[in-house]
Amino acid sequence: MQTNEIIKRFREHFERNGHSVVPSASLLLDDPNLLFVNAGMVPFKPYFLGEAPAPWPRATSIQKVVRTGDIEEVGKTSRHTTFFQMAGNFSFGDYFKERAIELAWELITKSQDDGGYGLDPERIWVTVYQDDDESIALWQKIAGLPEERVQRRGMEDNLWSMTVPGPCGPCSEIYYDRGPQFGEEGGPVVDEDRYLEVWNLVFMQNVRGPGGAKKDFEILGELPNKNIDTGMGVERMAALLQGVENVYETDLVRTVISKAEELSRRRYGADHTDDVRFRVIADHARTGVMLIADGVTPGNEARGYVLRRLLRRIVRSARLLGVTEPVLATFAAVVRDTMGSSYPDLVTDFARIESIIKAEEDTFLTTLTAGSKIFEVAAEEIRSAGRAMLPGDKAFQLHDTYGFPIDLTLEMAAEQGLSVDEDGFRRLMAEQRARAKADAASRKTGHGDQSVYRELLNLGATEFTGYAELASEATVRGIVRDGQRVRSAVEGEIVEVVLDRTPLYAESGGQESDAGVIVADGLDLEVVDVQKVAKKLWVHQVRVRGGELVEGQHVEARVDQEWRVGARQGHSGTHVVHAALRQVLGPSALQSGSYNKPGYLRLDFAWTGGLSEETRSEIEEVSNLAVRKDLPVKVVYTSLPGAKEMGAVALFGETYDEEVRVVEIGGPWSRELCGGTHVEHSSQIGPITLLGESSVGSGVRRIEAYVGIEAFRYLATERALMQNLAAMLKVPDADVPGRVEALVERLRVAEKELERLRGAQLLSSVGQFVEQAQDVRGVAVVAVAVPNGVSAGDLRTLAVEVRNRLGSRPGVVALFSVDGSKVSFVVATTAAARDLKLAAGKLVPAFAPVIGGRGGGKPDLAQGGGTDATGVDKAIAALRAEVDRAVAGS
Incomplete structure (x- = not known):
């Protein structure tokens, strides 16, 4: 049975049994505990934690998952993978243990002709938590499992929690006996290679306290609502149903290995060392493509660093298999072809994905070259030191x-x-x-402890009125100070206020929160910040400027009208610039992050190279043409699938409710999922002036702009600057660039002439340095400090010229240049000196520590630097002493 069919049957089974089908969330969620989504239940955490009410009583999903804790182990075994798909069914206070076991048992044992997986019931084993007698009785009742095929396990194995205080509960894992050829008899407690875990049912019914991540914590009590969280490993089930030994041989993974076999002309299964490399390529290719599709770009920190490691391990593994040509795009295309039916974005967004991985491969090949040179220098130093x-x-x-x-x-x-x-x-x-x-x-x-917010959320979500009005009557539902709910606050205090309704926009979607006030008779609150909790509760941070704030008080919340005008211009301007980018650069130039506030916008987008001046000008012109056309701005509420059918752009890492808000500017020209505040017509944005464009990481560019009155002020400042320059140069405005260019060229010529004269002056002193040579056991040693400010390049040229003047006699030249506390030095030796075993690179360690430095090089020439200029005289003495010692011992 193919993997896509396994997924289809799982989804249909639970949909028939009353579950809402929820699409896979992005691998990137706004969770400080997680780098990536690492379990199927992660997108549902707010509902399990009670931070927000679940939109459905029961749900099912096929969630893409990435776990990166064992990257170094991937490939060494056939069990470790970083990417997999978790099929899950969830109940939020609806059914519990009995129904969860019934649903799982029915799907895995029902015949394939009837829509199930057709696993042999006689080969199924389960584990339960050590004192969960109820689950044992249910397995015997529902599945008829004999006592010997139900095994008890302790807290570390069969008591699930999020590893921090919060919900937890016993779990029951389903295993399948693959037969004696895979290991020892005795069930999963004996051998988890033979008995393969395919499904885990978590009965979330308790609250745990602090303690160890997996054990040694206290069970504090029961949850008010008992929940179900189950997960079936899609790839593991595929391995069973396809009759293969491990996940690397299943249909969606083996195709990548087959492509690697084709490129390398080696065979998977013939050599363990090669097999490790094949598996690294297959696993990391899937993970890398999925991460890029969800908005990760290679970098040196956090998610970007993980992605970079994965991609570079692919390139390195391919090289070790004998493949020298670029490979990442080839493997990415295989992943797209095999997984595109489940994840259509891999197909529609492939141009962007391909451009990012090609750029990363090119960068890594350059890195290999640079790193190899560093290695060669290190290796030479080691051998020179006799190690x-x-x-x-x-x-x-x-x-x-x-x-x-x-x-x-x-x-x-x-x-x-x-x-x-x-x-x-x-x-x-x-x-x-x-x-x-x-x-x-x-x-x-x-x-x-977010119980204070949960209490307030239980009173109902905050009604946001800011799309329709700038002032709203409201009631104070709660006041929070230092994480604790209080009844009142007085002048001078800064507290958090939750209202039943508010027109003040909470920071989200890249848009800053609104400025404004909350007032009543005798009460004046300045709104400092507005944030959302659990996407439902607006929390206003306020400064009490006058009066007393009391819970239950009737107030009026007002948005600063000038602030909102600028905020709307900034956010709508962001949409316009994004649409202009896609029009000029193509659809792969997708927004990967943004920030906007009154009069200013910043937009990060996927692109691999800098933009030319002509391209930036074109983007700016397209943006301002959209403003001049006075395009209508329309808001449409629809479902997420409906929005995608409309062609609306969804942002990476964002999660959306079942009903989404689509903002259109000029119909299909700009159509994005967005909850921000916007203008009614594009002309209200005002002028858009691009400030610049830069890199913020591999494959990501950033563009910044002013809009509205801020754009006008910026242009006015630029105009004043140009007029001042014209006055200084005594030319018309139009002639300023030409005059400045001429001045720069004259300066460049003057600098070159100065450089030539300085070089000639230095070389004129070569004879003086040669005359200062001291005889050390027949070796002419020129060790002197040259005038301050000589560059490293000039110092090298000077040392070589002095060495040449020494002719055929044994000679060592050591020149030092001081710049403040820093020291540069060059050591050069003649051929006759090298015959006496006086190698420049080996002389450096004798004196470099005296000036707090280091260096190295070849036998004929070495250079380096130090940080202690006061030690130059001692360094010169140490060099002469080393020459004396070396010649005496030769």
Whole structure:
């Protein structure tokens, strides 16, 4: 049974049984605890946590999932993967254990002809939490499982929680016996390779306290509503139903391996080392494409760094298989072809995905070149020092700074007869991970005590009136100070206020929150900020400027009208610039982030190279033409599938309710899902002036602009600047660029002439330096400090010229240049000196520490620098002493 059929049957089974079908959420959710969505229930966490009411009593989804904790282990075994699909069914206070077990058992054991998976009931085992007698009785009642095929397990295995205080509950896992050829008999407690877990049913019924992530915590009590969260691993079920040994041999994954076989002309299954590489390619290709499709771009931090690692591991694995041509786009196309039916965005957005991975592959190939040079220098230093092991810190530097996988460093070292301090490398890697974990822990908010907001949410969601009015009568539902609900607040205090209705926009979708006031007789509150909690509750941070605020009080909330005018211009301007980008650059130039406030907008978009001046001008012109055309702005409320059918653009990482708001500017020209405030006609945006465009990461560009009165002020400032320049240069405005260009050219010519004269002056002093040579055991040693300010390049030229003047006699030249506290130096040796074993690179360690520096190079020429200029005289003495020692010992 093909994977797509497995998914179809799961979805249809639960839809027939009253579940709402919920599409997969993005892999990127606004959750401080998670880098990526790592479980099928993650999008439903607000409902399980009681932060928001569930839109449906029961739901089902096929959720894409990425787990990156074991990246280094992927490929080494056939079990580790980073991307998989989790099929789940969920109940929010509706059915519980009995119905959950019935639904799972029916689907997995019903014959394939009747729409099930047709697993043999006699080969099914289950585990339950150690004291969950109720589940054991239900399995025996519903499935007729004998006692020996129901096994009890402890808290670490069969008590689920989010690893922090909050909801938890016993779980029951379903396993399938694959037969004696896969391992020992005795059930999953004995061998989880033979007994493959395919389904986990979580009975969310309790609240846990603080303690360990998986065990050693206290059960505090029961939840008010008992919930069901189950997950079936789609790829694992595919392995069973397709009769293959592991997920890498299933239909959607094996196709990537087949392409790698074709490119490498090697065969999967013939060699374990090669198999590791094939599996890395297959797994990481799927994960990488899915992450890019959801808006991640390669970078050096957080999600971007994970993606970069994955893509570079693919390239490296392909190289180790003997493939030298670019490969990422080829593997991405296979993923698109195999998974596009389930995830249509892979097809429609492939041009953007392909451009990002091609750029990353090009970057990595350059990195390989640069890193290889760093390795060569390090290897030479090691051999020169008579050692044979690359230090762990150098291997870590190659990994951390240049993106070199450790296996690449090991291979390159072996080729040169060197070993690598792997223990030191692993220790530094462990320290880095520990720092990352500590940083993540410090940033975690977890699911702390939000009971105060849940209490207020139970009173009903805040009604947002700001689309229709700028002032609304309201009632104070709650006042929060320092996380605690209070009855009142007085002048001078800063508190949070929840109203039953408000016209003040809460920060979201890149738009800043509204400025405004909340007033009543004798009461004056300045609104400092407005945020949403659980997408339903508007929380106003206010400063009490006068009077006393009391819970239950009737007030009026007012938006600052000038602020709203500017905010609407900024947000609508963002949509216009986005549409202009897509018109000029093509549909792959998708927004990946934005920020707007009155008079200003910033938009990040997927693009791999800088924009020319002509392209920026064209984008600006298209934007302003849209403003001049006075395009109508229309808001449409529809379902998410309906919005996609309309061609509306959805933003990466955003989650949407069943009913969505589509904002159109000029009909299909600009059509985006958006909850922000907007103008009624595009002419109300006013002029749009682009400020600039820059890179904010690999594959992501940023464009900034002023709109409305801010754009006018910016242009007025530019005009005044031009007029001042024209007055200074005594030319008309139109002639300013030409006159400035002429002045710059004259300056460039003058600088070149100065450089030539300075070089000639330096070379004129070569004879003086040669005359200062001191004889050290028959070697002419020129070791002097040259005039301050000589550049490293000039210092090198000067040293070579002095060496040449020494002719055929043994000679060592060491020149030092001081710039403040910094020191640059160059060491050069004649051929006769090198015959005496005086190598420039080996002389450097004798004096460099004296000036707090380091350096290196070849036997004939070496250079470096230091940070202690006071040590130059001692360094010169140390050099002479080293020449004396070396010649005496030769």
